[in-house]
Amino acid sequence: MExxxxxxVINTHIEDAPKESHFELKTxxxxxxxxxxxxxxxxxxxxxxxxxxxxxxxxxxxxKAIGFAVPVTVGEVVDGIAVGKVVASRNPKFEKDDLVVGVFTWAEYSLVKEVNIINKLETSEFPLSxxxxxxxxxxxxxxxGFFEVCKPQKGERIFVSAASGSVGSLVGQYAKHLGCYVVGCxxxxxxxxxxxxxxxxxxAFNYKEETDLKSTLKRYFPDGIDIYFDNVGADMLEAAVDNMNAFGRVAICGVMAEYTDSGKRAAPEMLNIVYKRITVRGFLAADFMNVFPDFLSKTxxxxxxxxxxxxxxxxxxxxNIPPAFVGLFNGDNIGKKIVKIADD
Amino acid sequence: MExxxxxxVINTHIEDAPKESHFELKTxxxxxxxxxxxxxxxxxxxxxxxxxxxxxxxxxxxxKAIGFAVPVTVGEVVDGIAVGKVVASRNPKFEKDDLVVGVFTWAEYSLVKEVNIINKLETSEFPLSxxxxxxxxxxxxxxxGFFEVCKPQKGERIFVSAASGSVGSLVGQYAKHLGCYVVGCxxxxxxxxxxxxxxxxxxAFNYKEETDLKSTLKRYFPDGIDIYFDNVGADMLEAAVDNMNAFGRVAICGVMAEYTDSGKRAAPEMLNIVYKRITVRGFLAADFMNVFPDFLSKTxxxxxxxxxxxxxxxxxxxxNIPPAFVGLFNGDNIGKKIVKIADD
Known part of the structure; x- marks a missing residue:
């Protein structure tokens, strides 16, 4: 079957904010x-x-030094997480019409090795997406990130940035169900x-309407922040550290505000980190496959x-993948950004 | 007894590097x-x-927001950790000639409440200091900081800053005895x-002779740093994060380079912290009284x-307390800085 x-593909490396012109559709x-x-x-x-x-x-x-994030090569298809249907197979573990989730490509069709298939879906009670x-x-x-990295307790005060994004929106809901007080931006x-x-x-608040994030957070957390789930980094991270309580925890899931501006960095007050005994921890979901069954069951x-x-x-x-991707950095999306390529 | x-005392608040003129001897x-x-x-x-x-x-x-570090008042005696001998007592738990360690004052004599006495020394096998x-x-x-915060493993690579200081010199020795590879600056x-x-x-290296700390650390740690025990903060912290291995741990004991220059901040690459799943944790010894017996026994x-x-x-x-204190910030001391006030 052909x-x-x-x-x-990307037709150049992208150093700052991505533009649609950085991408090309090929056949x-x-x-x-x-x-x-x-x-x-x-x-x-x-x-x-x-x-x-x-x-x-x-x-x-x-x-480049970080083995985890394999660079995308100019002129070659971009890979990414997707769900799809097997249309042809030379692998005995998969047959036509199997639904599979894995690291495929930004494409209509992907030529996929077994190692890149994360799991096969037997059935799906919910939308495939x-x-x-x-x-x-x-x-x-x-x-x-919330349960394992932040180790939250009922009643604690949680701040989530990029709170309407794919991850933040779920963190806030998990935290509410645990009995925490949750504010998002x-x-x-x-x-x-x-x-x-x-x-x-x-x-919740619109950070674009705020001029002094430290004061903003003080207003929303008069009793301080116990946990900050960070998706943006930069000045929001600094302001959160400034408002944290003793033994506060910061989970760094992403630092989106720093991705497209290499000059933008968080310089949190380290003396606060010492005196308030704050823990700042970066994490990747892939390290927590051991809790996947619990995660799935609860979710x-x-x-x-x-x-x-x-x-x-x-x-x-x-x-429409390039505009969808570019739009992420303009805050166009609400929740998980997905491009649907074909009907099931 | 009189x-x-x-x-x-301090005769003014001190915003940058301390000078002897900031202090006064009173009677x-x-x-x-x-x-x-x-x-x-x-x-x-x-x-x-x-x-x-x-x-x-x-x-x-x-x-000011940090309850732990009670501000020193202008014109009033500075308090600090000391060891001394009771010369008069109205408290039944203490009598003349008891040797006591506690939060006393920068003075020849201190009027001390029971709450400020940390312990009474029955005997001292080693110098009182x-x-x-x-x-x-x-x-x-x-x-x-090393064992509880960094959770080191034998064979790991440890970097210690201010390594000839009171804390750093001990961290390095504990780490060596555990079987770690240790470099200090x-x-x-x-x-x-x-x-x-x-x-x-x-x-070990002299940081004052280095112009690019990231390259310096790469030279001393070609296989990366597993644990950074930080006493200085600022650009050393940034360079250490840059050279850390996956799942690296940073214990922030102090950030001396930032104390006397409020414009000096560490802005570590947060993307490194995420991708390398680094944990940065501030701590205070006072939170670890539970391991005091183990600490004492091993030490x-x-x-x-x-x-x-x-x-x-x-x-x-x-x-000579003021020049001793000022000298800390000039790197005058080697090891624990102590002022001896009187013979035992």
Whole structure:
């Protein structure tokens, strides 16, 4: 079987904010070579994630030293998490029509090796897209980052940045269900309203309307912050550290405000970190596969009982991956950004 | 009994580097009031610690929010850790000639409440000064900071800054005895030689001779740093984070380079902290009283068998407290800075 494919490449390394002109739509045809043990996956939903920008930078930037984030090569298809359907297989473990989640490509079709398939879905009680969002790494990031990294207690005060994003929106909901006091920040009034009215946050604010984040946080947390779940870094992180209580915990899930501006850095007051005995810890969801069963069980339960809302922001068509990705950095998305490539 | 006393005050708040002119020697006489349950302590050895500078800043600076570090009042005697001898007592728990360690004052004599006495020494196998250094909070900071905060494993690579200081010199020795590879930095060739030749560090360097700390650390740690025990903060902290391995741990014991220059901040690359899953944790020895018995037992054992060297740098006389303190910030001291006030 030969497939005719459209796919996305970067045509240059991207040092600052991404633009659509950094990307190109290309076409190709390919088939399964005899002797191969790969499969061809028809992509259905592709996850669009901010951290990918760090893989698109040139090799000279600091990321090159970090084995985890394999750089994206100019002119070659971008890889990313997706859910798709096997349309051809030379691997005995997979057959036509199997639904699979894995590291595929920004493309209509992906030639996939077994190692890049994370799991096969036997059945899906929820929309397929959930498997790359609330039931996938976004969900695991929120769950493990909150429960395992922050070690929250009922009644503690939690601050979440990028709170209407794929991870932040789930952290806030998990925290509420634990019995915490939760405040989120986001970049528009619409998002703020969503946090307060639909997701049950105790309070929320639009950071773009604030001029002094330290005072803002003091206003929202007169008794201090116990846990800060950080998705943005930079001055928000500094302001949070300034407002933290003794033995406060900061989980660094991402630092989106720093991704597209290498001059932007968080310089938290270290004396605060000493005197308040603050722990700042970076983490990756992939390190917490040991809690995946617990995560899945709790999250499915919350979804079934309507206690958890999975926010999705879906665009359509492979050609719309670049604008979807660029839009992440303009705050266009609400919740998990996904591009739907084809019907199930 | 009335004592005639000489003591040290600050005559102004100190915002940057301390100078001798910020301090004043005053005189007074006092006695135990009837009905009091205090004691009068004749100070023998006084601990001189860099963190005290943060208590001498004006109330408007960020420290004011931190309950732990009670500000020093202009014109009133500075308090600090000391070891002394009871010369008069109205408290039934203490009698004349008891040796006591506690939070006393920068003075020849201190009027002391029971709550400020940390412990009574029944006997002292080692010099009395050890009880405010290697057997006191400096030792506990090193022990708890290294073993409890950093959770080191044999064979790991450890970097210690201010490595010839009261805490750093002990951290390096504990780490060596655990079987770690240890590199320290200090501010002179003499200190570097001491670390390598007397304290058993695997290697050491003079940071004042280095122009690019990131490259320096890469040279000393070609396989990366697993643990950074930070006493200085600022650009050294940034460079260490840059050179850390996955799952690296940073214990922030102090940030001396930032104490006297409020514009100096560490802005570590947060993306490194995420991708390398680094934990940065501030701590205070006082939170680890639960390990004090273990600390004491191991440290006494090391001292008895000659496996641990306690570096002390002793000045004499209450009038020499200000120059001793000022000298800390010029790197004058080697090891624990102590002012001896009187013979035992």
């Amino acid at each position: 497939v005719s494919n459209r796919y996305i 190709e045809s390919f088939s399964l070579e005899p002797g191969s043990d790969a499969v061809i996956v028809k992509n259905l939903y592709i996850s669009i994630d901010p951290y990918q920008i760090n893989r698109m930078k040139s090799f000279s930037s600091s990321q 959930y498997h790359i969002g609330v039931l996938g790494f976004s969900g695991l990031s929120a769950y493990a 986001a970049g528009s009034q619409k998002k703020v309203a969503l946090l307060k009215e639909k997701l049950g946050f105790n309070d 499915l339960d919350y979804l079934r009982t309507g206690k958890l809302r999975a926010l999705e922001d879906i665009s359509y068509g492979v050609e | 004592v005639s006393n000489r003591y040290i 007074e006489s006092f006695s135990l009031e009837p009905g009091s349950d205090a004691v009068i302590v004749k100070n023998l050895y006084i601990s001189i610690d860099p963190y005290q500078i943060n208590r001498m800043k004006s109330f408007s600076s960020s420290q 050890y009880h405010i250094g290697v057997l006191g909070f400096s030792g506990l900071s090193a022990y708890a 200090a501010g002179s060739q003499k200190k570097v030689a001491l670390l390598k030749e007397k304290l058993g560090f695997n290697d 006494l054992d090391y001292l008895r068998t000659g496996k641990l060297r306690a570096l002390e740098d002793i000045s004499y006389g209450v009038e």
